[in-house]
Every structure is written in C-alpha cells, then in structure tokens.
Amino acid sequence: MTQIRHRAVVVGAGPAGLMAAETLANAGVPVTLYERMPRVARKLLLAGRGGLNLTHSEPVESFLARYREAAPRLAAAIAAFPPPALRAWCEGLGQETFVGTSGRVFPRSMKTSPLLRAWLRRLAEQGVEIALSHRWTGWDEAGRLLFETPEGTKAVDAGCTVLALGGASWPRLGSDASWVAPVTAAGISVAPLQPTNCGVRIAWSELMRARFAGSPLKRIGLTLGTESVRGEAIIAAEGLEGGAVYALSAPIRDAIHAHGKATLSLDLRPDETQEELAKRLARPRGKQSLATWLRKALSLDPAAIGLLQETAHAAGTPLGTLPPDALARLVKAVPLVVMGMAGIERAISTAGGIAFDEVDDTFMLKARPGTFVAGEMLDWEAPTGGYLLQACFATGRAAAEGALAHLAHQESRDG
Known part of the structure; x- marks a missing residue:
C-alpha cells in the first residue's frame, strides 16, 4: 500500500x-x-x-x-x-x-x-x-x-x-x-x-402517452397545498417533467411519503379568472369540434386539451357535456395524481x-x-x-x- x-x-x-x-x-x-x-x-x-x-x-x-x-x-x-x-x-x-x-x-x-x-x-x-x-x-x-x-x-x-x-x-x-x-x-x-428537482410519475392512459409524450405545457400554474409556482412543464411518457414540477419536488415528495400519493392542481390559464373563462365558454359552439372550440375560445393547445379529456374521461363525464362553469373550473384546476418521483439516476x-x-x-x-x-x-x-x-x-x-x-x-x- x-x-x-x-x-x-x-x-x-x-x-x-x-x-x-x-x-x-x-x-x-x-x-x-x-x-x-x-x-x-x-x-x-x-x-x-x-x-x-x-x-x-x-x-x-x-x-x-x-x-x-x-x-x-x-x-x-x-x-x-x-x-x-x-x-x-x-x-x-x-x-x-x-x-x-x-x-x-x-x-x-x-x-x-x-x-x-x-x-x-x-x-x-x-x-x-x-x-x-x-x-x-x-x-x-x-x-x-x-x-x-x-x-x-x-x-x-x-x-x-x-x-x-x-x-x-x-x-x-x-x-x-x-x-x-x-x-x-x-x-x-x-x-x-x-431525488429532487426531478420529474414525477403519473399513470397516463395509453392514448395520452402515445399522443402527447414530449409535448410542452407553457405558461401554466401548479399548486400543491399552500405552495404554488408558475412556469412550464413537459408531458413525459411516465409523468411530468420541467421547471414548474421541479420547483415543487420537496412538497410532492413529502406528500407521497405521508399519503402514498400527491395531487397536483394544474392551472392551464393562470392569468385569467374562472369567471372570465366561463364567460367565453358560454358562447355558442356552433358546428366546431370540441378541440377546435377550446383552441379558439381559450387558446388551448392539443396537449392541454388532451389533459382535459383525460381527466374528464377518468371521472366518467365526457368533456363535451360539461357546462361552462364546470369546464372553466377544470381548466383552472386539472387534478394530477402523482404516484412517485422519477428515478434518482436522472434527478438534477x-x-x-x-x-x-x-x-x-x-x-x-x-x-x-x-x-x-x-x-x-x-x-x-x-x-x-x-x-x-x-x-x-x-x-x-x-x-x-x-x-x-x-x-x-x-x-x-x-x-
């Protein structure tokens, strides 16, 4: 030696x-x-x-x-x-x-x-x-x-x-x-x-994963309990990545340890009130498809609309049947159930x-x-x-x- x-x-x-x-x-x-x-x-x-x-x-x-x-x-x-x-x-x-x-x-x-x-x-x-x-x-x-x-x-x-x-x-x-x-x-x-400053695991449907993995979610808000952040995220095959998610890593991890899961509230339009959104959604849809109507009325991109459809389907209520107030409420607070953190080997x-x-x-x-x-x-x-x-x-x-x-x-x- x-x-x-x-x-x-x-x-x-x-x-x-x-x-x-x-x-x-x-x-x-x-x-x-x-x-x-x-x-x-x-x-x-x-x-x-x-x-x-x-x-x-x-x-x-x-x-x-x-x-x-x-x-x-x-x-x-x-x-x-x-x-x-x-x-x-x-x-x-x-x-x-x-x-x-x-x-x-x-x-x-x-x-x-x-x-x-x-x-x-x-x-x-x-x-x-x-x-x-x-x-x-x-x-x-x-x-x-x-x-x-x-x-x-x-x-x-x-x-x-x-x-x-x-x-x-x-x-x-x-x-x-x-x-x-x-x-x-x-x-x-x-x-x-x-792991911290890392993605989270969400059980997307196969359709959601196949169509929108890799899609960005821009200018969003995320809330867990009393903590809220603004930023961006990316839909990943196994969940959600990006700066807005990383900023909540600690409270997400704590909630998972305490309860086995954490429910994030995703605001797709953080700069507008629920009342403003409901007013626009109350306008006649006409012959437009649901996706086209949401894109024009609320400036939602396909990934955001996919999240709304995923959530409504999981709740057993087709998105197109929601009244304006309920749809606006969902846009302002899409519930995302997080079951775990991404692996430590890829954490920041x-x-x-x-x-x-x-x-x-x-x-x-x-x-x-x-x-x-x-x-x-x-x-x-x-x-x-x-x-x-x-x-x-x-x-x-x-x-x-x-x-x-x-x-x-x-x-x-x-x-």
Missing part, C-alpha cells in the same frame, strides 16, 4: 471541491485534489448544457428561503459568499455574467467549458495538484484517507480534509453516493438520499445527506476533527434557478475557511 502525507486534501472535483481547493491555495496552503472520475466537474459540464445557471439575482431574504429548513444552516456561508461575490469571482476568471429576464444569472457565453478551463488554469497556477481516478473508500484505523486507484490502494495522511463528494444524482458522472457507507460506518448520521439533485447536527459552524465533522464537508453531501436541497450551484460554491469556500482555521490552530498549538 502506498502511503502519502499532505497538508491539505480535497476529495471531489465538483464546484464545491474546486472552490475549496482554490480557497486553500489562495491562503498559501499546498493542496492535493482527489477525484474518482478521469475528468473533473463532469456534472457541472452537464448542468451547463442548456446554459450554466450560476446563481439568482433576487433579494437575499427571498434567496435564502429557497433552502427551506436548511436556510439557517446555510445562511452564514451564503452571506460570506453571496450571489454578487460569485458573479465577481466569475468575472475575475474573464467570464462576464448577465441577469436573464427570470432573474437567473448566467455567464455571457452561457457555457461551462470556458469558465472551467479558466478555473483549472488558475488552480494550476496556484499549485493545486489534481489526482484523477482516485475513489475514496473511507478511513483506515490510523485515520488516514483510503483511495482505490489504478495503481492500487493509497493511504493518505492529511493535516486537514474537505470532503465534497456530491449527492447521488447522475451517478455515471461521479456522484454515486459511495461515500455513504464509510461515513455511516464512522458513526456519522446520514439522512437517506432522495438529491435531498438528504450528512445531518447538519454532525458538523460545527465551520462545517467540520464533530466526530472527525480536521475533516470538513461541503456541497451536496450535506442535508439540504433547493430548486433549480441558480440556488444549487450557489450553495455548493459557498459551502466549498466556507469549509475551506474552516480548514484554514483548523490548520492555524494546529500550528499555533504545535509551534
């Missing part, structure tokens, strides 16, 4: 790990970054495929509320590295940013690759060493980090360690949650990893992870002094819109700051 000694080690080369490595190196600490994949930041590259949404421009109070129960535990890290600081950091790498119409923040190029290339150049200039194809498997009896590598097992003794191994979504890109076993074996509590992110009670205010594991945790390994979740990456960057930086303080304390004690 090869044995190595480092002053500082970061495990995981996603956004949290890369930010931790940069923060340590900025302070003059030699850093070695270990990554299980043959390339760094695989999932970050995937995230930027449709435009890299770095953060969001909304006020900090609203921003923090997106993290739900975890907001108080993330507040200090995000306050120390807020969205404006993240934008300034990007621009320091030569990547200008802009705010989109939705308030989301993107690099001007919209791509991950230019940002990542500039970042890796900076890390190389800072002397950060990156060891690829190193899978962390836990600690040995002496507390050393163990890695499986193409050359065999390595035992690494580190003055401080930042673990940033991600959650469990898109495991083929590196976040396979293999860290859960050694962490729990060390007596550290880990909340089960679950995961909920669950190391409980915050297991770390102190510097993100150091109480059970393992000198070991810090960042990013999706921690038990938090957030919707898409820049909140995920912001928290990964911020906790990566905060964990590294904690590691620096730990090293300084060690040196003063030993000095």
Whole structure:
C-alpha cells in the first residue's frame, strides 16, 4: 500500500471541491485534489448544457428561503459568499455574467467549458495538484484517507480534509453516493438520499402517452397545498417533467411519503379568472369540434386539451357535456395524481445527506476533527434557478475557511 502525507486534501472535483481547493491555495496552503472520475466537474459540464445557471439575482431574504429548513444552516456561508461575490469571482476568471429576464444569472457565453478551463488554469497556477481516478473508500484505523486507484490502494495522511463528494444524482458522472457507507460506518448520521428537482410519475392512459409524450405545457400554474409556482412543464411518457414540477419536488415528495400519493392542481390559464373563462365558454359552439372550440375560445393547445379529456374521461363525464362553469373550473384546476418521483439516476439533485447536527459552524465533522464537508453531501436541497450551484460554491469556500482555521490552530498549538 502506498502511503502519502499532505497538508491539505480535497476529495471531489465538483464546484464545491474546486472552490475549496482554490480557497486553500489562495491562503498559501499546498493542496492535493482527489477525484474518482478521469475528468473533473463532469456534472457541472452537464448542468451547463442548456446554459450554466450560476446563481439568482433576487433579494437575499427571498434567496435564502429557497433552502427551506436548511436556510439557517446555510445562511452564514451564503452571506460570506453571496450571489454578487460569485458573479465577481466569475468575472475575475474573464467570464462576464448577465441577469436573464427570470432573474437567473448566467455567464455571457452561457457555457461551462470556458469558465472551467479558466478555473483549472488558475488552480494550476496556484499549485493545486489534481489526482484523477482516485475513489475514496473511507478511513483506515490510523485515520488516514483510503483511495482505490489504478495503481492500487493509497493511504493518505492529511493535516486537514474537505470532503465534497456530491449527492447521488447522475451517478455515471461521479456522484454515486459511495461515500455513504464509510461515513455511516464512522458513526456519522446520514439522512437517506432522495431525488429532487426531478420529474414525477403519473399513470397516463395509453392514448395520452402515445399522443402527447414530449409535448410542452407553457405558461401554466401548479399548486400543491399552500405552495404554488408558475412556469412550464413537459408531458413525459411516465409523468411530468420541467421547471414548474421541479420547483415543487420537496412538497410532492413529502406528500407521497405521508399519503402514498400527491395531487397536483394544474392551472392551464393562470392569468385569467374562472369567471372570465366561463364567460367565453358560454358562447355558442356552433358546428366546431370540441378541440377546435377550446383552441379558439381559450387558446388551448392539443396537449392541454388532451389533459382535459383525460381527466374528464377518468371521472366518467365526457368533456363535451360539461357546462361552462364546470369546464372553466377544470381548466383552472386539472387534478394530477402523482404516484412517485422519477428515478434518482436522472434527478438534477438529491435531498438528504450528512445531518447538519454532525458538523460545527465551520462545517467540520464533530466526530472527525480536521475533516470538513461541503456541497451536496450535506442535508439540504433547493430548486433549480441558480440556488444549487450557489450553495455548493459557498459551502466549498466556507469549509475551506474552516480548514484554514483548523490548520492555524494546529500550528499555533504545535509551534
């Protein structure tokens, strides 16, 4: 077994790990970054495929509320590295940013690759060493980090360690949650990893699935209980996908756990009242087909009309027989019964992870002094819109700051 000694080690080369490595190196600490994949930041590259949404421009109070129960535990890290600081950091790498119409923040190029290339150049200039194809498997009896590598097992003794191994979504890109076993074996509590920011499963009829899978639903509203969102969705063969669905992932998942299902209310015309719709539907239909009439009267597309027909058929009442008030009510509140979440392997992110009670205010594991945790390994979740990456960057930086303080304390004690 090869044995190595480092002053500082970061495990995981996603956004949290890369930010931790940069923060340590900025302070003059030699850093070695270990990554299980043959390339760094695989999932970050995937995230930027449709435009890299770095953060969001909304006020900090609203921003923090997106993290739900975890907001108080993330507040200090995000306050120390807020969205404006993240934008300034990007621009320091030569990547200008802009705010989109939705308030989301993107690099001007919209791509991950230019940002990542500039970042890796900076890390190389800072002397950060990156060891690829190193899978962390836990600690040995002496507390050393163990890695499986193409050359065999390595035992690494580190003055401080930042673990940033991600959650469990898109495991083929590196976040396979293999860290859960050694962490729990060390007596550290880990909340089960679950899919979030993912599609939901709905039992469509064969006709609905065959005709409308892949069809978009634009400018809709979705409600579950007291939570409502506006946005878009896509009818999938197994259910519903898209931003509006992802934004309700947490309450949907909670409802399924509690009741075995969740019933979403879909508003096909969120900008109009039920009374306005009923008034238009009360006009004579004439010889028009039902689909043509609904398309002209309410500007509904075929997929939306298909949903109405599917729902009416399930209730045993043909859509064309509904009076104007009842039809308007259905347009404003199509019930969608969700029986499950899409698989974790295709989720954008995961909920669950190391409980915050297991770390102190510097993100150091109480059970393992000198070991810090960042990013999706921690038990938090957030919707898409820049909140995920912001928290990964911020906790990566905060964990590294904690590691620096730990090293300084060690040196003063030993000095």
